[in-house]
Every structure is written in structure tokens, then in C-alpha cells.
Amino acid sequence: MNDLLVRARTAASTVCDPEIPVLTIADLGMLRDVRLSGDTVEVEITPTYSGCPAMNMIALEIETALHQAGIPHARVTTTLTPAWTTDWLTAEGREKLRAYGIAPPPPASTRRALFGETTTICPRCSSPDTEQLAEFGSTSCKSLWRCRACREPFDLFKCH
Amino acid sequence: MNRLALARADDALILGHRLSEWCGHAPALEEDLALANIALDLIGQARSLYTLAGAATGHDEDHLAYLRDERAFTNLLLVERPNGDFAVTITRQFLYSAYIDPYWRSIAATQSPLAPIAAKAAKESAYHLRHAAEWLIRLGDGTAESHRRAQTALTQLWPYTDELFDPITPDDIAVPRETWDTTVNAVLAEATLTRPDPKWQHRGGRLGTHTEHLGHLLAEMQSLHRSNPGATW
Ligand SMILES: [Zn+2]
Numbered sequence: 001m002n003d004l005l006v007r008a009r010t011a012a013s014t015v016c017d018p019e020i021p022v023l024t025i026a027d028l029g030m031l032r033d034v035r036l037s038g039d040t041v042e043v044e045i046t047p048t049y050s051g052c053p054a055m056n057m058i059a060l061e062i063e064t065a066l067h068q069a070g071i072p073h074a075r076v077t078t079t080l081t082p083a084w085t086t087d088w089l090t091a092e093g094r095e096k097l098r099a100y101g102i103a104p105p106p107p108a109s110t111r112r113a114l115f116g117e118t119t120t121i122c123p124r125c126s127s128p129d130t131e132q133l134a135e136f137g138s139t140s141c142k143s144l145w146r147c148r149a150c151r152e153p154f155d156l157f158k159c160h
Numbered sequence: 161m162n163r164l165a166l167a168r169a170d171d172a173l174i175l176g177h178r179l180s181e182w183c184g185h186a187p188a189l190e191e192d193l194a195l196a197n198i199a200l201d202l203i204g205q206a207r208s209l210y211t212l213a214g215a216a217t218g219h220d221e222d223h224l225a226y227l228r229d230e231r232a233f234t235n236l237l238l239v240e241r242p243n244g245d246f247a248v249t250i251t252r253q254f255l256y257s258a259y260i261d262p263y264w265r266s267i268a269a270t271q272s273p274l275a276p277i278a279a280k281a282a283k284e285s286a287y288h289l290r291h292a293a294e295w296l297i298r299l300g301d302g303t304a305e306s307h308r309r310a311q312t313a314l315t316q317l318w319p320y321t322d323e324l325f326d327p328i329t330p331d332d333i334a335v336p337r338e339t340w341d342t343t344v345n346a347v348l349a350e351a352t353l354t355r356p357d358p359k360w361q362h363r364g365g366r367l368g369t370h371t372e373h374l375g376h377l378l379a380e381m382q383s384l385h386r387s388n389p390g391a392t393w
Contacts, residue, residue, distance in 0.1 A: 083276065133190070136198070
């Protein structure tokens with residue numbers, strides 16, 4: 001990879017998800033490719049959810065980040081395949097989520113996880129004694145939970 | 161024009177718009193958020209499907225959503241039914257989701273151009289189906305009043321369910337009736353609701369022959385774009 005692409009990837013990797021500002025698009029696994037197309041740097045991202053309203057903003061912020069890194073010709077494209085899954089969250093991303101107070105998602109490898117038949121650990125006190133309050137939380141990617149041990153409510157990043 | 165993608169997009173957009181009408185009116189805050197989130201998923205699916213549908217003819221998603229007339233929409237009659245009370249909305253969502261969830265999973269495994277969109281949609285529809293099923297059980301097996309409303313909703317909407325099983329194009333896949341029956345019968349049994357057996361089934365949505373409700377929905381949904389052509393945020 002040449003120097004331009006390294007700079008482009010580094011710049012694109014700093015862009016955060018506007019709805020979960022502790023996570024970058026690289027942590028989320030949304031950043032799929034950075035490549036050269038003529039004299040234009042093409043950054044390929046994949047949406048987390050079909051209706052994710054943050055996609056336009058993320059694309060704009062990637063272009064801005066690349067411009068600030070001295071890369072004037074940049075374009076953001078989106079791809080649907082392979083479909084994004086919460087399994088692509090990096091280990092670092094999962095730890096950042098937990099420290100932010102959001103329980104990281106269970107592995108999506110089985111459909112059982114989609115239906116929540118796994119244990120959710122409280123991100124504050126690590127107790128497994130938790131209960132779901134609402135399947136659909138403040139954004140598409142979260143559900144609302146409560147810890148029976150420390151009594152704190154918290155968000156779970158839903159398995160997808 | 162990819163007619164299959166267009167019809168599936170119309171289903172998702174019209175149902176998504178219906179659910180968005182609940183925003184600020186749902187019986188509880190959690191439910192307001194849930195219905196808005198589901199609406200957002202459906203409208204997102206519609207955007208991807210419209211983009212695919214119009215790619216060959218150069219029509220973008222906005223053109224297909226906002227600049228077609230009622231007769232050009234090929235959505236199911238089921239999804240344009242008015243929201244009614246909460247039981248009607250939940251029952252409509254359940255009957256649709258019980259079909260579309262296995263549909264997305266099946267078509268995602270094929271070489272269809274819809275497969276990449278379906279792979280994402282299948283994860284979303286699994287949540288939608290569970291949400292609607294849980295509510296239907298709570299309403300049916302709840303109070304006498306909630307049971308009465310759920311049964312009334314089921315009886316009203318059932319004559320719009322056969323259309324779900326009509327393939328849209330010759331290359332469309334069909335979810336076996338038994339798959340849908342298994343899901344629906346299990347939930348109805350737990351909800352203590354009676355499966356209706358109407359003599360007549362309504363059809364026509366796939367041919368653009370709609371009930372009077374779609375025109376009113378489109379008038380509201382399309383008014384901004386039609387009075388400000390090319391408007392963007
Ligand atoms: Zn706790």
C-alpha cells in the first residue's frame with residue numbers, strides 16, 4: 001500500500017459514529033476498503049442497518065477527514081455485501097462500548113442470539129442478573145436493559 | 161425496471177409510512193420508539209430496493225417513492241390498511257412479518273439481485289416478527305377488551321393475507337404456505353385467538369388496483385416533494 005492510501009486509511013479510521021461517539025467506523029467494522037481509483041481515493045463503507053440515518057453524515061465526515069489529511073480527491077461509496085454483522089466489532093471497540101456504559105453485543109453466529117437467548121452482562125457492575133425493559137431502544141442498534149444487582153438501566157448493542 | 165424489487169420496495173415503504181404515523185401517538189414511550197425504529201428499518205429497506213429497481217432505467221429512489229401515482233404502486237393491499245387501533249397495527253405487522261421474514265432468508269441464499277438487500281433485511285425482520293408476535297400474544301391473552309380488539313383486527317385483516325403468497329414475477333421465490341401457517345397458528349394458539357376462515361380474499365395491490373386508503377396516504381407522503389420538485393435536506 002502506498003503512502004497516500006496509508007494516510008487515507010488513517011484519516012478515515014478516525015471518523016466516529018455520530019450515535020455512539022466513542023466508536024470509530026473502523027471499530028465498528030463499517031470501513032470495508034480504501035483504494036485508489038485514478039487520482040481519487042475511494043473509501044468503501046457498509047451500513048450497519050438498512051435505515052441507518054447516520055450514513056450520510058458519516059460519508060460527509062470521511063470526506064472532510066480526508067481533505068484535512070491533504071487528500072483533495074476523495075469519494076465515499078457504500079456496499080451491502082457481505083452484510084455487516086456485530087461480529088465485526090473489534091475487541092477494542094467492544095471494550096470501548098463497555099467502558100461507555102453500553103453492553104457489547106453477543107456473537108451473532110447463531111440465530112438464538114438474535115432472539116436474545118443469551119446472557120447479558122451489566123456494563124457497570126458485571127453482574128449477569130439483568131432484564132430487558134424494551135426491545136427497541138433510543139437507536140436502531142440498541143435495546144434497553146436494567147441490572148437487578150446494581151439497579152442501573154443500560155443499553156445493549158443488539159446482535160445483528 | 162426490476163418489478164420484483166419495485167413491489168417489495170412498495171410494501172416496505174407503505175408499511176414503513178403507516179408505522180411512522182404512530183410517531184408521538186403510541187400507547188407507551190417504549191412502543192413509540194419501537195414503531196419508529198421498525199418504520200426506519202422498513203424505509204431503509206425500501207431505499208435499497210428502489211435503488212436496485214430503478215438502476216436499469218435511471219430512476220432514483222426519490223422518483224420512485226414520490227413521483228409515481230397510485231396505480232403505479234404494486235404493494236400488497238394488506239400494508240396500506242389504515243392503522244386503526246393498536247391491535248390492528250400489531251396484527252397487520254405480524255401477518256406481514258410472518259411472511260417476509262422467511263422470504264428474506266430464502267431469497268438471501270439465492271443468486272437474485274435482491275440477495276444482498278435481503279441478507280440485511282432478514283436480520284431486521286426477525287426482530288419485527290418477534291416484536292409483533294409478543295404483542296399479539298399479550299393482547300389476545302390479555303384482558304377481555306384487548307382480546308376482543310385483537311380478534312376483531314384479525315378478522316378484518318385476514319381477507320388480505322392470500323395476496324402475500326402470490327409470486328410477483330416468474331423468477332420470484334415463494335415461501336410455502338405451511339411455513340407461514342406454522343408461525344401464525346402457534347402465535348394465535350398462544351394468544352387464544354381464533355383463525356378466521358373468510359369466504360372471500362381481496363387482491364389487486366400487485367396490479368395497482370388499490371383500496372381508497374392508498375391515495376390518501378400518498379397525498380400526504382408525496383406532497384412535499386411534489387410541491388418542491390427536487391427538494392433535498
Ligand atoms: Zn449492574
